[in-house]
Amino acid sequence: MSDLTAGIIVIGDEVLKGQVMDTNSHVLCKRLRACGISVRKVVVVADDTSEIAEEVVKFSRLYSFVFTSGGIGPTHDDVTYEGLAKAFNEPLVFNKEMARIVLEFYPGSERSVKENPALKIAQVPKSSELIYLNANRSTKISDNFISIMPVVRVSNVIILPGIPEYFEYVVNHINPLLNVASRRTFYTLHLYLNQDEIFVISALNSSVDRFKGLVVFGSYPVLGHKYYATRITIESVSKQAAYDAFLYLESKVSEGSVVKWNNDPRSSAVEDVYNIGRSSFSANLLQRVAESTKVIENCLDRYDSSELFLSFNGGKDCTVLLHLVSAVFQKKHAHSKSQALRTVYIQCSDPFPEVESFIAESAERYNLDVICMSSPIKVALEKLLLKNPNLKAVLMGTRRTDPYSETLNHFQVYAYRLVCCTVYNHLLHKISEYLFGNNVCEECLETVARLCRYTSLGSRANTEPNPALLYTAGDGSVKHYPAYLLEDGSLERDGRI
Incomplete structure (x- = not known):
């Protein structure tokens, strides 16, 4: 297959003056790369018809696709369409279809731009092709403007809006614009x-x-x-x-x-979990991961995603569970629109700031919709269910060695009618092996490094370094081994007051 290439022209005085940061080209470069298209050049030009035309002519000859960003609004400095018309030596014409859509959202005179400035958006180069991102092409005032508005294409030049939210929407629905039968994969x-x-x-x-x-x-x-x-x-x-x-x-x-490092654990979660047999993990851990995965799959089969949530407090057990749940969740919803995983963080009275940061970072990495509630856990869950009566099940990272957990089943019904789906057969040192082995969940390293003396975290007021980790270094100083070296699970909570 031939090498498909692209050039990007960012248009706007505000970018050149440093008043606005260009993020659009970054978003588009990433998306085009995923489509197998190589971006060869990105330029920024002023709101000047001649400069736009000059770059368009040059880029149009060099690249398979040219994308412009910005300059297609109703104001005096929106001159991208004029620049395209000059580049291809053709006039601007009044496009009735574009005008009809504009008037749905900006009612007013239908006669001239002077009487209704919004109609300037409908004045496009004569050879313009309208490409719809919304297949049904309905225009209802309740619909999002950018989802209804067609994208204008002139020859191999695709004209995109400059507002980042609008731009990202179009880029996320870019397939109709490319119309490429077969693509390379990088x-x-x-x-x-x-x-x-x-x-x-x-x-x-x-x-x-x-x-x-x-x-x-x-x-x-x-x-x-x-x-x-x-x-x-x-x-x-x-x-x-x-x-x-x-x-x-x-x-x-x-x-x-x-x-070993993983900057994007969510994207690799399915591969990590479902091809885990290829890893260097011990047979014992492989068996436990497979068992946990089956439990989570069973839970997602029993309950709709709107009926369940994940309990996540940033701890090591929860981090393993988060990775496993993310993998199962993505696999189950592979062909549907990406949706956030509802998560509850029950916050103690004096939390470690490192944990707070880690939870915020994890929410971004794993696409979590985090609800923060104050402890104790029983009261928090009762309040949560009162506000969200549709919730029926919670996924929790509980181990057999946790207090009062020796007799728990995978599915446990509580007094407040919530089914608790637990993943409890991981031992302490197996949790550590999962976190640090085979490049899984390495994003927790920063938190572990700062809190390496603690094997069980509560609040700052009731948590101390675990004395079981103490040792005397060669220079006579007393230090602590990192928490993941503690293999005796019965000593895990020795640092809790």
Whole structure:
């Protein structure tokens, strides 16, 4: 298949003056890459008809697709359509279909732009093609304006709105605009190193030479990160070539320099959980993960997503459960629109700030709809059910070694009519193995690093470093082992007052 390319023209004086930050090109580059289209150039031009026309002519000849962002509103500085008309040497014409839609949302005179400035949006280059993102093309005042408004295309130039919310909506529905029968897929792997990139140049150059024409490598220094100093990207249209190049480069760098890291655990959750047999986990943990996954699947089969929620307090058990639930949830809803997972955080009176930050970061990473409620848990759940009577089940990360949990079943009905679906057969050291093994849930490393002396977290007032982790270092100083090295589950809560 031929190499599909794109150029992006961002239009707006406000961007050049630093009054507005351009985020649109970033959103579009990411989306086009996912569609197998290579973005070759991004430029920013002023609200000037001649400058717009000059860039459009140049880009239109060079690239398969050209996208413009901004300058298609009703005001004097919205001159993108004029620039397109000049680029293709054709007049602006009054498009009746566009006018009809504009008037649905901006009623007024139908006779002229002077009497109704909104009609300027309907003056487009003569050869314009209207592309609808909404298949039924109905126009109801209750509908979102941008979902009804067609996108204008002139030749291979696609004209997009500049308002980021509108722009992102269009980009998320970009398929009708591209009309590409078959697409390439770019496979990208990341190698994280705890060394500065200057120390891996030889290994990198060797890899570039070996996979020339098949794989593209990128090397990026990272400043101020706790765990890695260099991020290397390995990209190819061949999955096998990318994987071979990754393994080759990994074998060439210094022993001990590779850092396991996952910047996007939600995206990899399905692969992590359902192909877990390929990992280096112990047979015991594989069995427990498989069992937990079945329990969660059973819960999602019994209850609609609107009827259940996840209990998440940022702890290690909850983090494992979150990853497992995210995988099952995504697999079950693979062909439907991405929806947020309803989550309840029952906050103690004096929480660790690191935990609060971790919960906020996890909400963003895993697309969580977090409801924060004050403890104690029983009162919080009763209040939650009173406000949300449709809720029927809660997913909780409970282990057999937790207090009062020895006799729990996977599905337990409580006095307040809530079915608690528990995943309880993981042992403490198996939780740690899951968190740190095979590049799963590595985003919790920052929290673990700061709270490494604690094996069970409550509030700051009732939590102390676990004395079972104490040891005397070679210099005579007393230190604590990290929490994940505690294998005796019976000592886990020795740091709780």
